[in-house]
Amino acid sequence: MSILCRLAFAAAVLAGLASAAAAGAAPPPRKGSIVATEQDAFFAVPLNTREANPCSPQAPDDEWQGILIRVPQVIALRRPGDPVASRPSGPICGLYRIGLNRLASGVPMLLKATDRATGKVYTGIVLDRDRGHEEPPPRPRAIDPARLARMTTSSYFNLDLFEYLALPLRGASYLLHAEYGGLTSNTVVIELREAR
Amino acid sequence: MSSGLYFTSGPGHVLASLVRLESWRLCTWFDQPATEPRHEFTDRDALDTWLRQFDPARLREVAGALAEDFTQSPRGEDQIVNHLAGRIWLGSITVHGPQFDPYVDELPARPELPSDKKPDAPRPPRLPEDQDKPRIVAVEFLNGSQDKVVASGRQYVNLPAQAKWIDGSHVLNRDRLTHKPRIRVWFDRPGAHGFKVRYLPGAANVAYSGPEKGRNPRFKFQDAQKSYTTGGDGTTILPVDDFFIASAGGDSYVVQATDEQGNTVRSGVIESRRLVYYLPIKMRTLTAAATSLGIFEAEFARHAIDMVPLAAVEMTHLPNIGPENEAALQTAAKAAYKTSQAPAREPYVLAVVFTDHLAVKNPGQSLTYEGITAGPGQANEVLDIMGPGLTNPAVKSRSLWINLVPGEDWFVSATYKPAGGAAIALPKAKCTPVPDDPGTPDNCTSVSVDVSGLPAGTGKITLTVNWVDRMRGGLAFGADNAILICTRAWWRTKSSASQNQTLIHEAGHQVGMVSKGTGKQPDEVKTRYDDAKGHVGNHCHHGIPDGQARYDSSADHALSDCVMYGSGNGHAAFCEHCSPAVTKVDLSAGWTRF
Numbered sequence: 179m180s181i182l183c184r185l186a187f188a189a190a191v192l193a194g195l196a197s198a199a200a201a202g203a204a205p206p207p208r209k210g211s212i213v214a215t216e217q218d219a220f221f222a223v224p225l226n227t228r229e230a231n232p233c234s235p236q237a238p239d240d241e242w243q244g245i246l247i248r249v250p251q252v253i254a255l256r257r258p259g260d261p262v263a264s265r266p267s268g269p270i271c272g273l274y275r276i277g278l279n280r281l282a283s284g285v286p287m288l289l290k291a292t293d294r295a296t297g298k299v300y301t302g303i304v305l306d307r308d309r310g311h312e313e314p315p316p317r318p319r320a321i322d323p324a325r326l327a328r329m330t331t332s333s334y335f336n337l338d339l340f341e342y343l344a345l346p347l348r349g350a351s352y353l354l355h356a357e358y359g360g361l362t363s364n365t366v367v368i369e370l371r372e373a374r
Numbered sequence: 375m376s377s378g379l380y381f382t383s384g385p386g387h388v389l390a391s392l393v394r395l396e397s398w399r400l401c402t403w404f405d406q407p408a409t410e411p412r413h414e415f416t417d418r419d420a421l422d423t424w425l426r427q428f429d430p431a432r433l434r435e436v437a438g439a440l441a442e443d444f445t446q447s448p449r450g451e452d453q454i455v456n457h458l459a460g461r462i463w464l465g466s467i468t469v470h471g472p473q474f475d476p477y478v479d480e481l482p483a484r485p486e487l488p489s490d491k492k493p494d495a496p497r498p499p500r501l502p503e504d505q506d507k508p509r510i511v512a513v514e515f516l517n518g519s520q521d522k523v524v525a526s527g528r529q530y531v532n533l534p535a536q537a538k539w540i541d542g543s544h545v546l547n548r549d550r551l552t553h554k555p556r557i558r559v560w561f562d563r564p565g566a567h568g569f570k571v572r573y574l575p576g577a578a579n580v581a582y583s584g585p586e587k588g589r590n591p592r593f594k595f596q597d598a599q600k601s602y603t604t605g606g607d608g609t610t611i612l613p614v615d616d617f618f619i620a621s622a623g624g625d626s627y628v629v630q631a632t633d634e635q636g637n638t639v640r641s642g643v644i645e646s647r648r649l650v651y652y653l654p655i656k657m658r659t660l661t662a663a664a665t666s667l668g669i670f671e672a673e674f675a676r677h678a679i680d681m682v683p684l685a686a687v688e689m690t691h692l693p694n695i696g697p698e699n700e701a702a703l704q705t706a707a708k709a710a711y712k713t714s715q716a717p718a719r720e721p722y723v724l725a726v727v728f729t730d731h732l733a734v735k736n737p738g739q740s741l742t743y744e745g746i747t748a749g750p751g752q753a754n755e756v757l758d759i760m761g762p763g764l765t766n767p768a769v770k771s772r773s774l775w776i777n778l779v780p781g782e783d784w785f786v787s788a789t790y791k792p793a794g795g796a797a798i799a800l801p802k803a804k805c806t807p808v809p810d811d812p813g814t815p816d817n818c819t820s821v822s823v824d825v826s827g828l829p830a831g832t833g834k835i836t837l838t839v840n841w842v843d844r845m846r847g848g849l850a851f852g853a854d855n856a857i858l859i860c861t862r863a864w865w866r867t868k869s870s871a872s873q874n875q876t877l878i879h880e881a882g883h884q885v886g887m888v889s890k891g892t893g894k895q896p897d898e899v900k901t902r903y904d905d906a907k908g909h910v911g912n913h914c915h916h917g918i919p920d921g922q923a924r925y926d927s928s929a930d931h932a933l934s935d936c937v938m939y940g941s942g943n944g945h946a947a948f949c950e951h952c953s954p955a956v957t958k959v960d961l962s963a964g965w966t967r968f
Contacts, residue, residue: 226697228764229738240791275740278760278769286767306764307910308697310732310846311879312941313863314931317810319771319819321760326769331761332740 220250220269225338226306233271234334243330245287245356245363247272249339255347256373265347266370268339272356272363275332280359282326287358289342291368294351302342304335304356339368348372425455433458452672508567508608513631514641516556518547520611525642529555530680531621532648532961533722544649544680553592553962554618555644559631561608569633571612572599573619574640576626580957583897590894592621592960621960623648623678648679648961651723652881653716654686655707662861662868663728669874669946673937674881677948677956681881684715684723694731694778695849695858703727704968707856711967721964724884725856726877732846732860733778736764738786740838748790749830754822756808757837764843765910766926771819773864774807775840784818784840790825792833805837814865847942848876850883855965857881875946878937882948882956884965888912888938889955896958900951901936909940916949 216233223231235246248271255266270289287304339345345352349372356363425433430451514523531553533539539551549556561567573596582593596617604610619627629641656663671681689710695703707727716723743757759772774784784807788800800823807818823835847868849858857880859873868876882888890912891898901916903909908926915925917935924930931941936949948956 228736240797278741281762281767281769284762284768286762305767307905308734308765308844308846309910310844310849310858311876312765312909313732313845313847313860314928314941315771315773315845316814316817316864316866318928319758319810321769321771322758325758326760328744329758329760330742330744332742334738 217250217252220248220271221267223269223271223336225267225269225336226341227336228333229336230273230334231271231336233269234336235271235273237273237275237332243275243277244361245272245274245276245358247354247356247363247366249354249366249368251367252369252371254373255349255370265340268345268368270335270337270339270354270356272335272337273332274335274358274361275330276359276361278326278329278331279323280361281331282321282323285359287356289337289339289354289356291339291343291345291352291354294353294367300343300345300352302339302344304337304342345370421459422455425458426451430454450668450672453675456672456676507635508565508633509562509635509637510559510567510569510631510633510639511562512560512641513571513629513639514558514560515629515644516549516558516611518549520556520558523558523642524549524644527642527644528647529553529619529644530649531619531623531646532650532964534962538718539649539722541682544682553621553646554614556614557612557617557629557641559602559604559610559612561604561633564606564608565604566606567604567608567633568601569604569631570599570601571617571629571631573597573617574628574630576628576643579625579627580620580622580954582620582622582958585891586897586958589892590621590960592894592962593896593958594618595620595625595627619644619646621648621962622646622958624957646678648959649682649722650674650679650885650961651682651684651716651719653684653711653714653719653723653725655689655710655714655725655727656686657691657727657729658688659691660728660730660861664859664861664870664873664877666870667874667877669871670877670881673878673946673948674956677953679885679956679961684719687711687714689727692730693780694733695729695860696732696734703729703858704851704856708968717967720967721855722961723855724881724965725968727856727858728873729858729860731778731862732849732858733775734764734843734846735775735778735782735840736761736772736843737775737840738838739772739841740836742834742836744834745832746790746825746835747832748792748825748828750826752825752830754806754824754826755835756820756822757835758820759818759837759839759841761841766844766908768927772841772843773810774818774821775842776807776816776818777865778842782840786838786840787836788823788838789836790828790833791836792829792831795829795831795833797836798828800835816865847872848880850880851968854968855884856968857884871946872942872944875937875944876942878946878948879942882938882952883911885956885961886959887948887952887956888914889959894960894963896955899955901949903940911940913940914938914949914952916951 220233223233233248235248250269253266253268289302289304291300349370351367351369353365354368355365433454516522517524517527527550530545530551533551535548535552539545540547545551559569575595586593600616602610602612623646625646626643628643630638632638674681687710690706692703711725716725739761746755759774760769761772762769775782776784785802785805788805789797790800791797804824806822808820808822809815809818811817821837845863847860847863859876861868861873886895888899888902889895890902899914901914902912903915903925904912908924914936915934918925918930918933926940931943934943935945936952937945937947938952
C-alpha cells in the first residue's frame with residue numbers, strides 16, 4: 179500500500195469512527211481543510227463499485243449494525259481544463275451491516291441531501307440502472323422469513339452522489355445522509371464549490 | 375364445382391384447380407364486380423385459418439403475383455399466409471366467391487376489366503382521332519422508368535432514393551424507395567389536359583392522431599386533392615414532393631385521377647413497408663447461437679418491417695459481458711463490424727452480437743449466520759445465499775459467481791466466531807457450493823460448510839462471496855445500432871425461440887418501443903412503464919393490472935404477456951397496445967454506428 183493510500187486509510191478509519199459515534203445526529207462541519215491527499219484519494223475511488231477501498235468507513239466492532247458514509251469535504255464543480263458542461267463526480271464511500279429481515283420489505287437505500295442555506299431536501303433512490311433485458315433465474319427459490327431473521331448482510335458501496343441526487347450544479351453546502359432498512363447513517367457535510 | 379384462387383390484376387394470372395375445398399378467389403379490391411358476393415373476415419385468426427386450407431405453393435404464387443419481389447427471397451408458409459392475410463386485412467385484396475365458375479371456365483383468358491380500369495400497357499393505346507374530348511386513360515405508380523408501372527408493389531418508405539438501396543430482391547428499382555412514389559398520368563391524345571389527383575388510402579390504414587401528425591410530418595400522407603395539366607404529349611409525371619405517404623408500414627394506397635369530363639381512373643396498389651438490415655456477429659467458438667431468426671423476422675414482418683440478414687461475421691470470444699467489460703466487447707465487435715457488409719447499409723442496419731453470458735457480479739457480499747452449532751460430529755451447515763439486488767431492492771436467493779469468467783471465483787473469505795471467542799478462518803475447502811439442480815452444477819444458491827473441525831459450541835459464520843446480481847438476456851446500446859443477445863443464461867443454453875424473443879425485444883427498443891409519445895414517436899403506449907416502476911427504459915406491462923407502484927415482481931413477470939415487458943417472459947409478440955405503435959413508427963432516421 180502506498181504512503182498516500184496509508185494516510186488516506188488512516189484518515190478514513192478516524193472519520194468512520196467519528197461518524198459512527200455521531201450516527202443519527204448532524205455533526206457540525208469540521209474546522210480547517212481536509213488534507214489534499216485524502217481529498218485526492220476520494221476521487222481515485224472507482225465509483226459504482228461494491229468493494230472496500232482506503233476511503234471506506236470501517237465498522238466500529240463485530241456487533242455493530244448500521245450505515246456509515248464518508249465523502250470529500252469539497253467537490254469542485256469545474257476543474258481547470260474541464261469542459262463547461264461536464265458533470266463532476268461526487269464520491270460517497272459507505273458501509274452497511276443490516277439484519278436481512280429489515281430489508282425484506284424491499285425498500286431501497288435512499289440518499290438525502292439538505293441544502294444548508296435553503297433547507298431544501300433532495301432525495302435519491304440508490305438503485306443501479308441496467309438497460310439490459312433481465313433474464314429471470316430458472317427456478318427462483320422461496321425466501322424463508324425464519325432464515326432471514328438469523329442473517330445479517332454487509333456490503334461496502336462507492337456511489338456517485340450525482341448519479342442519484344439531482345443537485346443543482348452551483349455552489350452550495352449540504353447535509354447528507356443515507357437511509358436503509360429503517361436505519362439512518364451518520365450525517366456528513368459536503369460542499370459544492372464553483373471553480374474560480 | 376371448380377375450385378381455385380383467382381387473381382385478376384397483374385399479368386392475367388390464373389391459378390386453376392388449386393383447391394378442392396371452396397370456390398373462392400382473391401383479387402385487388404377495386405376489381406371486385408359489384409354483383410359478386412364478397413367474403414369478409416372480422417377476425418384475423420379466422421382469415422389466417424381460411425388461407426391455410428389452400429396449397430402453400432399456390433399461395434406463394436398468388437403472393438408473388440401481388441408483389442413482384444415476393445417470390446425472390448425465401449419465405450416460409452407462415453410468412454406467405456401473413457402477407458396475404460395482411461393484404462386482405464388492409465383492404466387491398468378482397469376474397470370473392472363462391473360463384474365464379476364462369477371466370478374459371480374462361481381460362482386462360484382474362485376477364486373483362488371494369489370500364490374505368492386503366493390499361494396494363496406502359497403507354498395506353500390512344501382512342502381514335504375522331505373522338506372529340508380528351509380522356510384520361512391511366513394513372514399509375516411508376517416502376518423503374520417513366521414507361522413502367524406497378525400493378526402492386528411494396529414501397530420502402532424509410533429508405534432514401536439512392537441506388538445503394540436497390541438490392542435486387544426487396545427493392546428492384548429506385549421508384550420503390552422513399553415515401554414519395556412517382557406517379558404518372560396518361561391521356562388518350564397529346565395536348566395540355568387538366569385533371570385532378572388524390573390518394574385513396576386503404577380502408578384499414580393506420581390512423582395517426584392529431585398530436586402525432588403535429589410531432590412528425592412523416593406521420594401524414596397527402597390527403598388533399600391537387601390539380602395539374604399534362605405536358606404537350608398528353609402525359610405528365612406529378613411533382614414528386616406533392617404526393618407522399620405516411621411512415622407506417624402495411625398501409626395501402628391507390629391514386630385516383632379525374633379528367634375535366636369526369637372520367638376517373640385508378641392506379642395499382644402500393645403497400646408501405648420498412649426495410650432494416652441486420653448483421654449477426656457471433657463470438658468465435660460460440661455453439662449456442664440461434665440458427666434461425668425466423669420468429670424475429672416474422673414478428674417484424676407482421677408489422678411491415680422487413681428484417682433482412684447480412685452475411686454473419688465472427689469476433690473474439692469473451693466469456694461474460696458485465697458493465698465493466700462492455701467497452702472491451704464494443705472494441706471487439708466494432709472490429710468485426712468494419713469487415714462486414716454492414717457499413718454499406720448504414721444507417722439502416724442493426725448489429726446483433728451473439729454473446730456468452732451477460733451476467734452482472736455483485737462482489738464482496740458478506741452474510742453472517744447466527745446460531746451455528748459447531749464441533750466434532752456436527753453435520754455440515756447449509757447456508758443460503760440471499761440478499762438485496764443492485765437494480766431491484768428485493769431480497770432474493772443469489773447464485774454464486776461460479777465458472778463465469780476464468781480466474782474469478784465465488785469465494786472471498788469465511789470465518790467462524792464462537793460465542794465469546796476470537797474469529798477462526800475457514801478455508802475454501804471447508805465451503806462447498808450446493809447446486810440447485812444437478813443439471814446445472816454451477817448454479818448454486820447455498821453453501822455447505824463443514825463445521826466438524828471447529829471447537830464444540832455455538833457461534834456465527836460470516837461468508838464473504840461474489841454472487842450473481844442478475845443475468846441479462848439481451849442489451850441494446852442506447853440509440854446506437856448494436857444489440858447483444860446472450861446464448862447462455864444461468865449456465866444453460868438458451869433456446870433458439872428464447873433468443874428470438876430477446877431479439878424482438880431489443881430490436882423493439884431500437885425501433886422506439888415502448889413509445890413514450892414524445893419527439894417523433896407515435897403516441898404513448900397505454901401500458902408503458904419506465905425506470906421508476908421497475909425496469910430501466912420504456913417497457914410494457916400488458917397483462918398486469920394498471921396502477922401498480924412497480925411491475926418487476928415475480929407475480930408481475932408471470933402475468934406479463936407482451937414481448938416488451940422488462941424481463942424475458944416467453945412471449946414473442948407485441949401486445950395489442952404496442953403493436954399499432956410498431957406499425958406506425960418512423961424509421962427514416964435509421965441508427966448511428968455503435
